[in-house]
Amino acid sequence: TLPSSMAPLWPLVLVAASGILAIDTPHPRSSALHHLTEKLLQKYRKEVRPVHNGTQATTVYLDVFVRAVLDVDAQNQKLTTSVWYHEVWDDEFLSWNSSMFDEIREISLPLSAIWAPDIIINEFVDLERSPDLPYVYVNSSGTIKHSKPIQLVSACSLETYAFPFDIQNCSLTFNSILHTVEDVDLAFLRSREDMTHDQKAFLNDGEWELLSVSSTYNILQSSAGDFAQIQFNVVIRRRPLVYVVSLLIPSIFLMLVDLGSFYIPPTCHARIVFKTSVLVGYTVFRLNISDEVPKSAVTTPLIGVFFTVCMAFLVLSLSKSILLVKFLHDEQCSRREWTFLCLRGDTDAEGSRMDPWAQLTGVTESPICQEHQAQPWTLREVWSQLQRISSYFQTQDQADRQEAGWLALLERFDRLLFQSYLVVLGFYTITLCSLWVLWSGL
Template sequence: ALATAMAPLWPCVLLAASGILATDTPHPRNSALHLLTKKLLQKYQKEVRPVHDWTETTTVYLDIFVHAVIKCLDVKDAENQILKTSIWYREVWNDEFLSWNSSLFDEIREISLPLNAIWAPDIIINEFVDAERSPDLPYVYVNASGTIKNSKPIQVVSACGLETYAFPFDIQNCSLTFNSVMHTVEDVNLAFLRSREDIQHDKKVFLNDSEWELLSVSSTYSVLHSSAGDFAQIQFNVVIRRHPLAYVVSLLIPSIFLMLVDLGSFYLPPDCRARIVFKTNVLVGYTVFRVNMSDEVPRTAGSVPLIGIFFTICMALLVLSLFKSILLVRFLHDEQHSGWDWPLLCLQEDIDADGPTVDPRAQHAAVTESPTCQEHQAQAGTLTEIWSQLRSINNYLRAQDQAHRREAEWLALLYRLDQLLFRSYLAMLGLYTITLCSLWALWSGL
């Protein structure tokens, strides 16, 4: 009966409870953060530079942290290389239209606002050669005094003229230049958010597990004068050096081994045909190694790596030595061939020159001669033939002696040339090794 009597009162009890809950729970539209955001953006004009006095300059403070050097890309048909780095970029400026009294808004001292709803400086990087790759961070922080902080990570793909002369012990200096696109220095000026010393030696966030190592980030401020006006710009010079160990193992040590093998070929006799085969195989090894090296060594129009210069000189010395060996073998082959034909030619000439000729009158007179006279004449002819053959053998031996003498002179000349090439090759190999060790020592001393 009590339940039946209370049934009409339940709707009133539920309505009263809901009213109490509604009174205790504030509506989002009535929150201090909502009211502050609405007040700041209600009449905000993002197309206008945020200053009350238009003659006042807006100063943008810049700062970067180099996080990693991702890759150095080679461009075959351009003078410059492309450097891909990951940086953390920060910019701070003051917006006079976004300030408030924190005591009137529940002591709120900092809020986040959409970046696309407020004015932002048009700062770009001059060295950009590709689209900016960074995560979309749509908000910025604004404090009660109107200071705006915009921070975001950026993958910068920029042009950088690399000096590859000391590869793989090279040190590169790549610049990132920030400036406004449209605003002159009278409207938008640039400044450093931190001191230059702190920026230069800050390596806390850099990842050293890549191919490159960060040495320093120096910075300079300047004003660019052009026909369109004067523009403020800040340049950060990122100085990096390559980790050479992988290239020492895969390029430098094999190249030294290949040069030592080629150097050992000079101990083969210069007139040995096997030397030509050996040097030809070494030349094939040089060619294969050079093709593989071209894929590892960066190519630029401004400089040639020192390792490539030494390697080309060693290949030239190898080709000269191979060409000299080919000429020597060819010369010796011609001498031996002419030596085998010489006695036959001499004998044939003597037979043709000193052989008996038949004269009709002498034949008629021989019929009337006595047998004793004919016998004496036959013996005289035999002695004459023997004498001519002895003369031919003597001429042949003299010719052989002259040929051997010429051959000995050529061999002596080629031996001296071979020694000269050997010493040049040895000096080049020693200079190559000393240069690499010096570059490595200079690299390690930085």
């Protein structure tokens, strides 16, 4: 028996002892988890495919969630996307009876410590960027769940002809790089209908919007064997509003201004100045939009083709106006020179004989003394002058007819150029409207 003085301290001693025991004794669940992990990995061989029957294939279930479209590089034919990638497979060597381990039904294990399928994406052209997630979840039946986000740079055949109303279809093909379909088979984690129109994970606030993610399963036959293959077709569509405001509407305005220059008379020098100003505006506009229009070595955007055609029309019209002004200038110079020669008189052919006007005024000889001799020569000179005047007017009339013919020809050419420009502008507008309607219908 204890002394009566220590009796009040006995409850305190019991509490302290129970606290020490609680500290030194591990938690039962933690002990079971530690024991289960040691038991599962003690004799595990990650180099061996986890099946008891080697003839049985390991089925890997795949799923992909497209999170965002980060970049579409048409020049290098590359697509950069952010996706969530999920893999699920059964490991027959990692199963346990949960009732024997404190009802533990799921644990996390290091991915580097277990067997994992060698699934790759055939279209990848750059290193995958993903955070380091070293663990996977394993449940008591041996089902392993592996999920990770990936920033994927993949090759894609990008069509930019309908820019900015373009729709791209890029594929992501998954298959095992080493195991044939007899060893590793692939399957869908969800139904194809659920995956096709599932856009919940997509960040739908950028330039591109996700239309669908269709999927197909097939067997790839090669000399090395038959490989299971799953292909996800990611269909995305560009939002064109910013390009309509910054590219299409200004380009149509420039074309209309250029069309207005055809109402300036072709013989007016101001037309050359006006068209030169429009040409400078075209050049500056194309330099400003060069970074916005996608560049591709395979196809050329329709808007770039129309810009080139309209600039060709502008240069052709400007060249025609320059040639017309040069032609009219040469005609005026030749007329002034011919007029000067006609009014000058034929002094070189007559030698020392004076001009008829000088003979009539009597500068060198007396008109009385030479009256009978001057009359025949004066009539000849008058006749000669009349012939020159007649020849001059005939030449002028011929030149006027020739000039009128050239002007009529150039005016017809100008009218034809104007009509062609109208046809091109109308075709341009109708094509863009049709592409917009097709884009909106999808």
